[in-house]
Amino acid sequence: MPAVSKGDGMRGLAVFISDIRNCKSKEAEIKRINKELANIRSKFKGDKALDGYSKKKYVCKLLFIFLLGHDIDFGHMEAVNLLSSNKYTEKQIGYLFISVLVNSNSELIRLINNAIKNDLASRNPTFMCLALHCIANVGSREMAEAFASEIPRILVAGDTMDSVKQSAALCLLRLYKTSPDLVPMGEWTSRVVHLLNDQHMGVVTAAVSLIACLCKKNPDDFKTCVSLAVSRLSRIVSSASTDLQDYTYYFVPAPWLSVKLLRLLQCYPPPEDAAVKGRLVECLETILNKAQEPPKSKKVQHSNAKNAILFEAISLIIHYDSEPNLLVRACNQLGQFLQHRETNLRYLALESMCTLASSEFSHEAVKTHIETVINALKTERDVSVRQRAADLLYAMCDRTNAKQIVSEMLSYLETADYSIREEIVLKVAILAEKYAVDYSWYVDTILNLIRIAGDYVSEEVWYRVIQIVINRDDVQGYAAKTVFEALQAPACHENMVKVGGYILGEFGNLIAGDPRSSPLVQFNLLHSKFHLCSVSTRALLLSTYIKFINLFPETKGTIQEVLRSDSQIRNADVELQQRAVEYLKLSSIASTDVLATVLEEMPPFPERESSILAKLKKKKGPGAGSELDDGKKDPNSEINGGMEPSASTASTPSPSADLLGLRAAPVATSSAPATAGNLLVDVFSDSPSATTGLVPGAEENFLSSGAAASVSEDPALPIAEADELLNKFVCKNNGVLFENQLLQIGVKSEFRQNLGRMYLFYGNKTSVQFQSFTPTVSYPGDLQSQLNIQTKTVEPLVEGGAQVQQVLNIECLSDFTEAPLINIKFRYGGTLQNLTLKLPITVNKFFQATEMQSQDFFQRWKQLSLPQQEAQKIFKANHAMDSEVTKAKLLGFGSALLEKVDPNPDNYVGAGIIQTKALQVGCLLRLEPNAQAQMYRLTLRTSKESVSKHLCELLSQQF
């Protein structure tokens, strides 16, 4: 047992912890814990009264067991007993247990409250602090009821010790946050404000937090805190770096308190009193000046503490938004940070500049940094920093730079991380609409979006482009021409087909004069995409076809033939069949006049808030996108007139059922399974209901609303356990990859040289059919160029209890580190299921074992002696250190196991070659177990740095 137990402590506890750590498996751990629980239970129940020490020890063990993640259902009473012990350490453990494991058992709460009451009345400062901590930790309403009136008294009493005051202030803060109604305001509040003048810095620190929270609800009661805070801040800022002794942190005087004071000031408008204001401006200037001074220490702690104050000061300056001089200085300072070598500072500068961009005083100054920010978007290695850069570009965008920003965002989109693609798409769509100088640019931009990132273009985006094209007749011809051209691409995204289908159906006549885009050419082009599309898109295209019959009577014969074909009129999908039947009848029965009325061009959409904006807000939480819709920057830029965000936003409760859905709420034609005759009557009865047929019907709305919740968040991100699951397959090829209540996925695979074949077995565990079952393989990052996977499609229906098999042929082109993803979508009952896993294909699968003699091995080992060729890791054993198991794992990993190579027989040595199409990578490995310390040292040497690192990472997680 390591001698790490500080201060004599509880030996029994240390022994127990050590036992748990030595458990070789989860089962062994559970067994040991159950043994201990039985022991403790018998001790607690035994006739022999336990002394305080034993009680403390057992309670502490229970706590440890709980913190390991196991449930504890007893011991609460013993913990409560400890509270009334007069020994400090026993009391302390009792309180800790209660704080961590509190239970809303009312009987117990009464006892706990009693003990707390006694301790608060004890006048023993350490006991009082323990009690206050417990109240703050639990923070329940019952506790607030019992103590909310008592604590203010303790806080302001003249004879309370400083340490107790600190605890009382923060305890009260906690209670105020849970139950503000139970904390009585009164005379004490003014005395709390004066704690800002307290001599003890710790008391001031605690008090500021309390005041900053209280003053939000009662700003007038606490108004005096502004001048007190300013003078306190000014004293700190002007003090020499050593004046404050222990409250100086790496040569920065009282950074925590400074930050808190600056935050408190942000609860109020700029001070009215000129003297106070002057003093504050002076403080802020001093803080900005200090940023330019040479650092007093090279330690990162020094610069972090200093910059923490600086950023908070900048927040205050932005909050006041009234001092142009300070705002511009703040902006310049942030501009410097944008190019700082510390990633943290670049991140914060981007974040802070985002708020600065919305101030009229500094908007122009922020704009001067556009090149740097664009560069950050392109070159930052950390996705969270790139995300900030994208946010800032969005915030600084106005009419003058919209084209540049939109085009940079578009080009970034091609390589953007999956996690932020959808957001970027939304931002581009909003900016393009908002700052469109001419609509052709807008149409181009959105079509580009669909081309580049079609999968991430949500319905809101393509609905919106249609809405705008319909409302603006100056762009309709251009839009028709452009979508027509876009559809010529051999592979175009389904969203493009939707937009194209809709627009040509409305405005195809505007380009029909050109023989290259004659009606029939248009129709054939659309119809060539038809069979590859989903049901909802096909439904939309059918509507386009009937619109064509009206626009271009000469296409009637061709289209009727299509509608009449079995694949339409007898389609298994009710929606498609219904449309085909209706449209066919409509086109043959109705006269041209009726047709022209029924299939008239869509009327303009009513004014409403862009649903894209709503979606972005929803994604980013309240406040996002506000820079754009409050319109304070440049009201003239809103050339979309009626389409702009207007006051009437309440009418869009659900953005996904929006736009097209609103005009024509799902009508009988598409929602109810009625007879064909009835439907026809419906179609002819009045024209508005007929137009509904042109709208993607209930089917699509259903899909979109059902899928939105689960899909739109992050379509390509694997589930949380994906890495864990992947890890299980590093050293084996067969097994169960995933299992939940619905689905089991088994894997069987074999690899030879740089090729592999994998069988995936999808088992439906339910008794209900899975529909539209589609597994899709995708390649995160650069993987596309490193790995080639060919999949055979799977039947879309998986019967209840059935298993279907999918074969994947794999070719490794070059070494890789990311695992490919497999996304599985299917419908079970009414809901869309969506699941993304990592496919168990890791680079070591392409290992070819190589046997060699000791001499050869060491010769090669020496050849690979460049530091970057080696990767080494020392790690704790997570499993039992069994040599047979280890050997099996190493063999499973793919390398040869070389006997009698290492002079130490306990060590394992292996060699192999990673086979890829582009290159072969020789690998040597050595694993040195240390049974005593339960540790391993793993060393990998290969001819390629990334391979060494990655193999080392993979293998080190296996033992």
Add this chain to the structure above:
Amino acid sequence: MMRFMLLFSRQGKLRLQKWYLATSDKDKKKMVRELMQVVLARKPKMCSFLEWRDLKVVYKRYASLYFCCAIEEQDNELITLELIHRYVELLDKYFGSVCELDIIFNFEKAYFILDEFLMGGEVQDTSKKSVLKAIEQADLLQEEDESPRSVLEEMGLA
């Protein structure tokens, strides 16, 4: 206000958790798992801050241990980073070059030190001296309290 603080190892073992807002056990487990995965997947030299759900996460790695705090929208990231550092300094001063094992075997002490330093998610006192004085006082009290015991007695065999 800090919402919670987690200490976990490179291998994803949770060593200490402190929650400043009432959270159900189920949610805690889910959040811990999710956040650990996010943080462990990040490469060294990456930024210490990230957006996670509606919170800001500030983390730093010390040897084998990750210290990870979730703070609210208006909180200051850099000062939180230094708050982590100050806590590490406190642990270090108390244990004498602290390592992961110290925290495993003396988890209750790690909690006590944290409690002296932070309360209800706010800084209580930033002075190293004040915090450690409080803890050492407690240790003194403990030594006075307890007479040494035999090993057998400790193991429950006496």
